[in-house]
Amino acid sequence: xxxxxxxxxxxxxxxxxxxxxxxxxxxxxxxxxxxxxxxxxxxxxxxxxxxxxxxxxxxxxxxxxxxxxxxxxxxxxxxxxxxxxxxxxxxxxxxxxxxxxxxxxxxxxxxxxxxxxxxxxxxxxxxxxxxxxxxxxxxxxxxxxxxxxxxxxxxxxxxxxxxxxxxxxxxxxxxxxxxxxxxxxxxxxxxxxxxxxxxxxxxxxxxxxxxxxxxxxxxxxxxxxxxxxxxxxxxxxxxxxxxxxxxxxxxxxxxxxxxxxxxxxxxxxxxxxxxxxxxxxxxxxxxxxxxxxxxxxxxx
Amino acid sequence: xxxxxxxxxxxxxxxxxxxxxxxxxxxxxxxxxxxxxxxxxxxxxxxxxxxxxxxxxxxxxxxxxxxxxxxxxxxxxxxxxxxxxxxxxxxxxxxxxxxxxxxxxxxxxxxxxxxxxxxxxxxxxxxxxxxxxxxxxxxxxxxxxxxxxxxxxxxxxxxxxxxxxxxxxxxxxxxxxxxxxxxxxxxxxxxxxxxxxxxxxxxxxxxxxxxxxxxxxxxxxxxxxxxxxxxxxxxxxxxxxxxxxxxxxxxxxxxxxxxxxxxxxxxxxxxxxxxxxxxxxxxxxxxxxxxxxxxxxxxx
Numbered sequence: 001x002x003x004x005x006x007x008x009x010x011x012x013x014x015x016x017x018x019x020x021x022x023x024x025x026x027x028x029x030x031x032x033x034x035x036x037x038x039x040x041x042x043x044x045x046x047x048x049x050x051x052x053x054x055x056x057x058x059x060x061x062x063x064x065x066x067x068x069x070x071x072x073x074x075x076x077x078x079x080x081x082x083x084x085x086x087x088x089x090x091x092x093x094x095x096x097x098x099x100x101x102x103x104x105x106x107x108x109x110x111x112x113x114x115x116x117x118x119x120x121x122x123x124x125x126x127x128x129x130x131x132x133x134x135x136x137x138x139x140x141x142x143x144x145x146x147x148x149x150x151x152x153x154x155x156x157x158x159x160x161x162x163x164x165x166x167x168x169x170x171x172x173x174x175x176x177x178x179x180x181x182x183x184x185x186x187x188x189x190x191x192x193x194x195x196x197x198x199x200x201x202x203x204x205x206x207x208x209x210x211x212x213x214x215x216x217x218x219x220x221x222x223x224x225x226x227x228x229x230x231x232x233x234x235x236x237x238x239x240x241x242x243x244x245x246x247x248x249x250x251x252x253x254x255x256x257x258x259x260x261x262x263x264x265x266x267x268x269x270x271x272x273x274x275x276x277x278x279x280x281x282x283x284x285x286x287x288x289x290x291x292x293x294x295x296x297x298x299x300x
Numbered sequence: 301x302x303x304x305x306x307x308x309x310x311x312x313x314x315x316x317x318x319x320x321x322x323x324x325x326x327x328x329x330x331x332x333x334x335x336x337x338x339x340x341x342x343x344x345x346x347x348x349x350x351x352x353x354x355x356x357x358x359x360x361x362x363x364x365x366x367x368x369x370x371x372x373x374x375x376x377x378x379x380x381x382x383x384x385x386x387x388x389x390x391x392x393x394x395x396x397x398x399x400x401x402x403x404x405x406x407x408x409x410x411x412x413x414x415x416x417x418x419x420x421x422x423x424x425x426x427x428x429x430x431x432x433x434x435x436x437x438x439x440x441x442x443x444x445x446x447x448x449x450x451x452x453x454x455x456x457x458x459x460x461x462x463x464x465x466x467x468x469x470x471x472x473x474x475x476x477x478x479x480x481x482x483x484x485x486x487x488x489x490x491x492x493x494x495x496x497x498x499x500x501x502x503x504x505x506x507x508x509x510x511x512x513x514x515x516x517x518x519x520x521x522x523x524x525x526x527x528x529x530x531x532x533x534x535x536x537x538x539x540x541x542x543x544x545x546x547x548x549x550x551x552x553x554x555x556x557x558x559x560x561x562x563x564x565x566x567x568x569x570x571x572x573x574x575x576x577x578x579x580x581x582x583x584x585x586x587x588x589x590x591x592x593x594x595x596x597x598x599x600x
Contacts, residue, residue, distance in 0.1 A: 145576050147538030150556075154572050157560035234428045238542050241430055242557065257431060261546075268438040275431025282426040290422070 032295040039291035045284040052100040060094035064251050085270070086260055092270055096277055099251040102163075103278070106245060106252070107233035109167055114174035115225040121175065122182020123217070127190055127209055137183060143176040152235050156244045166245040170236055174228055181224045185217040223296055226289040230282035237278050253278050375555060375567065376574045380537075383544070383551030387536040389472040394479025395529045401480070402487025403521075409492050417484060424481025433474040433546035440470060471547040475540065479532040486528045490521040523593040530586035534579040 033039045052059075085092055125136040143151065155169030189195065190213070198208050237254025239245035246252040248259065256274040263271045398421075405417035494500060494517050503513055541553030548554070552571055559568040 145580050146572075147535045147575075147579055149535070149539030149541065150572065150575055150579075153541055153556065153560075154568070157556070157568065230426055234426075237428060238430055241542065242545060244560070254428075257434065261434065264434060264438050268443065272431070272435050272438060275428055275434060278428045278431060279426065282428065283422065286422055286426045 029292075029295045033291060036291045036295065038287050039295070042284040042287035042291065045280065046288060049100050049104060049281055049284070052097045053104045054101075056098040056101055060091075060097050062091035062094045064090060064094040064098045065249055066090060086256065086263075092273060095251040095256060096253070096273060099253050099256060099274065099277070102246055102250055102252040103233070103237060103254070103281070106163060106167060106170075106236040106240070107281075108229060110170035110174055110236070111225055111228050111232045113167075113171045114178050114228075115221070117171070118175045118178025118225075119182045119218070119221055122179040122184075122221070123186050123209060123213065125179070126183040126186025127205065127213065129187070129190070133183070137180075140176045140179055143172075148173050148231070149235065149238070152239065153242065153244065156239055161244045161247065163246055166236060166239045170232060170239075173235070174232065177228070178221065178225055182217060182221050185220050186213060189213050189216045219296055223289070223293050226285070226292060229285040229289065233278060233282050233285065373570065376552070376570050379550065379552045379555040379571070380574060380578070382549065383537060383540050383553065386468060386472055386475060386544075386549060386551060387533055387540060389468060390475035390536055391479055391529055391533045393472060393476035394483055394532060395525075397476070398480040398483025399487050399525060402484035402525075403491055403518075405484065406488040406491025406495070407517075409495075414488075417488065421481040421484040421488075424477050424484070427477060429474055429477060430542040430546050432477060433471065433543050436470045436474055437546070471543055471549055474546075475536055475543050479529070479536065482532060483525065483528055487521060487525050490524055491517055494520050523590050526593070527586050527590045530582055530589070534582040537578055537582075538575050 033043075086095065121136060121140075125133045146154070152166075152169050152173045155172060156166045159165035159169060195208060195212050198212050203211075236245060237252070237257070240252050240254030241258045243255075243258060246255045248255060253274040257271075257278075260271040260274065401417045401420065405414040408414055500513060500516065503516060508516075537552070540549075540551060541556055543549070544551050544553030545557055552575060555567065556571050558564070559571060
């Protein structure tokens, strides 16, 4: 971060603007990531998936919504259907490509919202300490009494099926763990000398949090949040699989898996394809998250 | 505990719409609707309903299922029994396999065994288990025809013979994948940490045999591994809904699913409460057992 002249008005404040926030840190993380073959591979897969999600409708060989009675449940490699067709005769390849958009959307959005909301809650609890901390953290603890899958399903079951409701319920599921991580790192940072000295110079709470705390806690929280993406992808598609998320005829991998369940005796491998896409996506995110953690832990 | 009950209650009453819609015929008279509402207590205020529900729940009465007319408690208990059986078997498989993989990987660090085991454990935590269940059905039931695909057999379900056991093989194996991955990761980290510690180096210097050192490592790694196993059992109990749907296993997941789609509030509320209570009690048990195994925790 650049330190503007206004920020270094007093001598004491310039003393607490530490060198450890040099721009070199993130660059070195990136350099290490680029040297990591696994991270590169996983990143490549994720890029392809995003490309499919963004440009899917323009690159597909056939209309993903076009059904045909004659072309139902074709095997992989049938003429005109490179990856077979589903129970309504729609082209699987096209549906898998276009499905990336919704599947990634419903998997990534809850983690992003939970990242923002959880960080705010955790910062608040961690920085305020005392009674505020206890009230917030005990409330969060209540959610830990529910296994995450149960909570997600119960919430979206109660709210009713639909994309929006499943986004809400997954966001609620991921807020408590992120808030907990945010709270614990904030509590650690709060007692550091540079925060103490900033307070001694008369900086108000908002400035301290923004300038001194946020930069030091965002990294760990971000890494933790990325490790939740794979879980979120699996859960979000799982909700659609149960019929609680995306509604037909939209192409989404979990939903496709559900509607193709009846076909496992006639076209088993076609029926298994959407799940394979979810699997690949979640492996890629898990590996990238692992590499990111290693790259950021390395202080050398 | 009260917090958990409150969340269960709030969760269910978030549901939009009249809870009686599902059982009343569309042309029901106003009077009949009023009568039903009176019967189920939906006409009273929320705090009153909540207090009444908790009070009766403490006495073991979870109300009557709207859809089936049977007491919720007995339905839930039967389902929990089925789920528990499956989850216990899955946890056992997960513990044995995960412990074995993790131990070998930690012991022979950075060997090909270690690399294979860590790849396998990433796969284990990344796989969408409902899809894995489908693939299992495809391979072992549809193609090889070795094992039954769904259901849990007829007759006395608690008989431990192959006739019944064969129905459990596929769902339990599928379910065990996640605990296997997680336990393998934990045990690997534990063992590789332990081997670096001075007391092990000391023991080696004293001339203790490989087997002797092995025993020391097992003894030190066991409490944490057992704790992880206990927590995993809890997650499986709550998270089995997707797998139970794939295999039509008549457990809590199945019950939850039908409660959601039939908008059966008492059943939904009761099932979630029982599962959450199980989870909380299990966590408590894990803490107690861990303290018994490792007195240092109590002193800390």
